Amino acid sequence: MTMKILVPVKRVVDANVRVRIGSAGGVDTAGLKMSLNPFDECAVEQALRLREAGVASSVTVLTCGRPVCQDVLRTALAMGADNAVLIDTANASPDSLGIARLLHAFITADTDTDTDAYGLVLCGKQAIDDDIGGVAAMLAALLGWPQALNASAMEAAARGWLVTCGDDAGTATWRLDGPAVVSADLRLAEPRRVTLPSIVKAKQKPLRTVDASTFNVPLGTQIRIVDMAEPPVRQPGIKVADTTALLGAIGSGRLFQNVGA
């Protein structure tokens, strides 16, 4: 079995940046460090390992966004992806369903009979900016493909994939037949480091831009942000004189009122 793997990725503000709300009401990312979404990095790594194991013939990374998002595609190319696609959404901000529809339209349209077909869509389980995690499931539904979310391990099986997924209740291993959508958690594969030669090599790899409007997919959003606010400032702790006062404070519930703030 040989096929192509598609890894949809997202450009997000770096995990080490403390985000702030800008004057326009949204998160202000001007001049801040941006990165390939860490979950997507794991997906890229897993895709590369599958290609290196001979399961897949090539790995395509794709992102939907403005041209500036090409930088995360270049990072993925430097990691080893074969080619990249930017679906240029210009000034539109599609929601999860809009992205899933774009990916669906891309996969449906990109059936070059000279090359292998996409046999796997592998992406991060969620983006660290909005944490919605909806695209993988929506895309699987649109494609009519089986899905396995939050994967911590996977391997190729005779007719598809064996994927181990974990949640608080335990782990389950699923057999997915045929082409599938799998979303990665951080355990799936530790991303390799980008090397200096690979950065140079990545510049030579094909990166094609497709205008989102060619897919005839609605790019609006059904989500309305009502309000966005910084987390409340955490109040200082209290000092108690002795054990009796400590028990009293615990009993009053005041000790935990700021937890999670």
Next chain:
Amino acid sequence: MSHYDFIVIGAGVIGASVAHHLAALGAKSVLVVDRSTIGAGTTSQSSGLLRTHYSVRQNVELARSSWHAFNNFADYVDDDEASCGLVKCGYMICAPEGDKLAPLQASLDAQQGMGIEVQLLSKAEARERLPIAQFDDAALIGYEPEAGFADAYLVATGFARSARRRGVKIMENTTVTGLVRDGRRVTGIETSAGTFSCGALISTQNIWTPELAGWIGVPLPVKPERHTVLALECDAAPYTFNMPAFKDLGSPGMLYFRSYGGSQMLVSEGVVGETLNAPETEQGDISLDYVGEVGAQVAERFTAYEMAGLASSWTGVYDVTPDWNPVLGPVGDIEGLTVGFGFSGHGFKLSPGIGKILAQHALGHASDVSLAPYSLDRFASGALLVGKYGSGAVS
């Protein structure tokens, strides 16, 4: 309203050092206020290099006294448990034929003239100390054994702990919003936690110094400048703790290097960085192209690093003055105010010495090293402290 004899704005490595020295020199009532937490601003982003190699003589003096403090840090702050995280690996600097050669020779001569041990190495000797590098183009290689790197955050917290032990009050998460004045005299500060009066105010506000300029109505020439640091990993040529920190005057970016964690290479450019519009210590964007450019420079000197991987990368911010040297001392005819700002990327190396002379000045004592060359007036008089290597953090 509480009163303190001395108030220090800023609990970075400089402010914490001032507080320690004020208390150690006998000040009885000292308050330090910081907008965030101790050492959390630009201090925490320092690469931590320690050397006495400077082309400006006063900096050599300050660096020498500071090195003594780093090298004996527990004794210096009188705390057996204190550590500055010193790795005493030495410092090597090399220049090829060209415009950097004469300044390097002059700086090495000046260091030797001041009694600092500096060795001139042959290419073979340099390679013995730093076997992962090649020195084919090197025309002059200097080596200081009494140098290395340390941890700026540990130093800031070490000084702060010492200050607290000596009775200094440090208020974190407290923002200064303005000054209290009595004519030409500064008599206190207004903060998010109330107003405090003082006999003398010491500002160590680093990239936030423009706020002070606004309060006193005097322009203070300092800009925030962002610099990028890369950690590279190369299994074939690990950069170990016993290999010296290294300055490559022959590279276009005047790169500096040190071991990072005992196997990786920390590398950064020693030239002008990205000027920011506003003081900001948040992580800036680092493009893959930039990594590639710096990586290509690295590979010229460290050939095995041609294949190196990028382990991590981050940005730090310098408070840069027009001549890349700090402003220390009073501001005009304003009484009760001492400033220390504009460390231009070399504040940490000098922090013990600078903390001491700022404390001495605020106390009205004679200072170990004259503040005069560092006066704000130099930008008007033209007596600038420009280093022989031009703009950049070598000075």
